[in-house]
Amino acid sequence: MNADHSIPTYRELPERRLVDRRRHLLTAIDLERKSGFPVRRVALLAATALCAVAGTALALSLSAGSHEPNPPFLVRATHSPVWGGHAVGSARCSALVQLAFGCRGILAVPGRTERPASVAVPAADATEIRGGTREQRKLLHSILAAMRGNGITQIAIEPSERAKLTLRMNATAASGEAYWQEALVAAAFRDLSKTTVALKAGSSNGAPLAPALVSPPRARPGDVKAARSRFDAAAEKLGVHLEALAAYRPDGVAVSAVLKAEDPAGFLLHAMPRFLTAIGDPWRDYDGVYIRLVDGSGATVWETSTVVRMSEGSVGSREDLAGCSPVAGFGSTPPPCPAK
Amino acid sequence: MEPEDWILWRRVRADDGDALGLLFDRHANAIYNYCFRRIGNWDAAEDLLSIVFLEAWRRRDQELPRDTVLPWLYGIATNVVRNRRRSERRFEALLRRLPLPGPDPGFEDLVAARIDDESQMQRLLALTRRLPKRDQDVLALCAWAELSYEDAALALGVPVGTVRSRLSRARSRLRELDPAFGHEEAKATALRP
Numbered sequence: 001m002n003a004d005h006s007i008p009t010y011r012e013l014p015e016r017r018l019v020d021r022r023r024h025l026l027t028a029i030d031l032e033r034k035s036g037f038p039v040r041r042v043a044l045l046a047a048t049a050l051c052a053v054a055g056t057a058l059a060l061s062l063s064a065g066s067h068e069p070n071p072p073f074l075v076r077a078t079h080s081p082v083w084g085g086h087a088v089g090s091a092r093c094s095a096l097v098q099l100a101f102g103c104r105g106i107l108a109v110p111g112r113t114e115r116p117a118s119v120a121v122p123a124a125d126a127t128e129i130r131g132g133t134r135e136q137r138k139l140l141h142s143i144l145a146a147m148r149g150n151g152i153t154q155i156a157i158e159p160s161e162r163a164k165l166t167l168r169m170n171a172t173a174a175s176g177e178a179y180w181q182e183a184l185v186a187a188a189f190r191d192l193s194k195t196t197v198a199l200k201a202g203s204s205n206g207a208p209l210a211p212a213l214v215s216p217p218r219a220r221p222g223d224v225k226a227a228r229s230r231f232d233a234a235a236e237k238l239g240v241h242l243e244a245l246a247a248y249r250p251d252g253v254a255v256s257a258v259l260k261a262e263d264p265a266g267f268l269l270h271a272m273p274r275f276l277t278a279i280g281d282p283w284r285d286y287d288g289v290y291i292r293l294v295d296g297s298g299a300t301v302w303e304t305s306t307v308v309r310m311s312e313g314s315v316g317s318r319e320d321l322a323g324c325s326p327v328a329g330f331g332s333t334p335p336p337c338p339a340k
Numbered sequence: 341m342e343p344e345d346w347i348l349w350r351r352v353r354a355d356d357g358d359a360l361g362l363l364f365d366r367h368a369n370a371i372y373n374y375c376f377r378r379i380g381n382w383d384a385a386e387d388l389l390s391i392v393f394l395e396a397w398r399r400r401d402q403e404l405p406r407d408t409v410l411p412w413l414y415g416i417a418t419n420v421v422r423n424r425r426r427s428e429r430r431f432e433a434l435l436r437r438l439p440l441p442g443p444d445p446g447f448e449d450l451v452a453a454r455i456d457d458e459s460q461m462q463r464l465l466a467l468t469r470r471l472p473k474r475d476q477d478v479l480a481l482c483a484w485a486e487l488s489y490e491d492a493a494l495a496l497g498v499p500v501g502t503v504r505s506r507l508s509r510a511r512s513r514l515r516e517l518d519p520a521f522g523h524e525e526a527k528a529t530a531l532r533p
Contacts (some may be wrong), residue, residue: 029397188355
């Protein structure tokens with residue numbers, strides 16, 4: 001051996017990256033300082049809940065949408081039943097969240113002005129599945145078949161260093177809804193195959209999913225129909241315009257809904273809490289729920305999702321409407337809601 | 341005048357996150373480069389940098405005498421690097437919540453150079469990995485991070501004499517493995533500018 005053993009040049013992180021890292025560090029310690037719990041005990045819980053943020057943030061930041069100047073879209077994690085909370089609650093930081101993590105630590109998508117794209121529906125059976133065993137591919141096909149209309153275009157089953165296997169997924173659009181669908185599929189696959197799974201989708205960079213729940217929300221016959229009915233009934237009761245509704249059964253029941261409102265601020269403040277109450281408990285009655293609100297022009301102004309098996313929840317909002325959101329997210333105190 | 345590290349650390353111990361931010365501003369690049377030199381990957385080094393400072397925050401009950409904050413951070417970095425996979429799991433939430441790097445022209449220009457660095461560092465690490473881990477730590481701290489024996493001892497929690505003997509043993513062994521080793525030291529760039 002006679003190689004050059006000199007040490008590479010000292011390099012500084014670009015100023016912008018350094019600022020990002022610093023801000024991120026301060027946000028993280030702010031969360032921890034206010035937690036009131038031993039940090040290490042809650043770290044895993046936080047990880048499972050907060051990964052939704054990263055995924056959705058990536059999805060949103062990558063989304064191909066209009067380039068009209070819009071207020072930034074902010075995405076935050078919500079709390080999950082892992083630590084006993086409910087995603088649907090007060091617009092203000094709930095006492096439980098305040099106690100557990102504090103209501104700070106906003107994760108904004110800096111400079112984002114695009115609207116999140118909706119998920120285009122690929123042709124039936126369009127998802128290409130590569131790698132893995134025949135049984136694994138078969139299982140994925142069966143999960144996807146129960147999610148007809150999903151936007152997932154490709155799944156590659158790959159070896160993983162940190163789990164039994166990695167699922168790498170692509171979708172027709174990089175959006176919060178697509179990431180929600182990918183997470184549903186990955187979690188159902190993990191539970192039904194009884195294996196450990198890592199996910200590469202959105203910004204999930206191959207980290208293993210959280211351990212399976214002791215009692216995953218499996219669907220019983222009739223549950224899908226009942227879930228649809230709950231959404232329809234809730235919309236009808238509140239006079240809400242339901243733009244789109246899709247019910248999936250990856251293993252449990254998952255529902256995706258798009259609502260439209262001409263006055264999104266007022267709607268979020270007054271009608272959405274009642275709608276969310278009327279559809280049941282997203283953490284108990286479903287495998288996952290995704291709800292998107294669009295304004296009169298069809299632009300997304302707010303969205304929330306839960307993936308119960310992964311203890312993930314997220315809420316995203318146009319910045320100026322964050323104070324109207326009925327779903328509490330981790331983050332700094334939002335601006336006041338413009339609606340009364 | 342900027343407050344000294346140990347003053348800032350005293351504020352950190354009193355739960356002042358901004359003081360940790362100041363320490364981060366002051367030492368982030370040194371720790372970043374040290375992490376790179378231990379693992380040979382700039383991106384991963386950036387993640388480890390975040391982990392080191394969050395770990396420091398989590399250990400803020402630790403009392404640190406004057407002039408020991410930076411060596412102590414190197415000590416944390418050494419442990420984080422050593423337990424890299426476990427650290428990444430423990431700090432997964434932190435890493436996954438990082439803002440996405442956007443386009444940065446100045447940064448893009450460095451991509452090729454960074455790749456060269458990584459190849460160069462991997463070659464060096466391939467050689468040093470043939471040493472016992474504790475000798476690798478001493479070599480990295482003393483030769484690559486240019487810590488004094490005393491500071492390296494503090495970082496590793498071992499007596500100064502142990503640092504000296506491990507470093508001497510590491511250098512001898514490396515020269516056995518490759519007689520060219522050590523001749524480039526004059527070319528090497530100091531970790532701290």
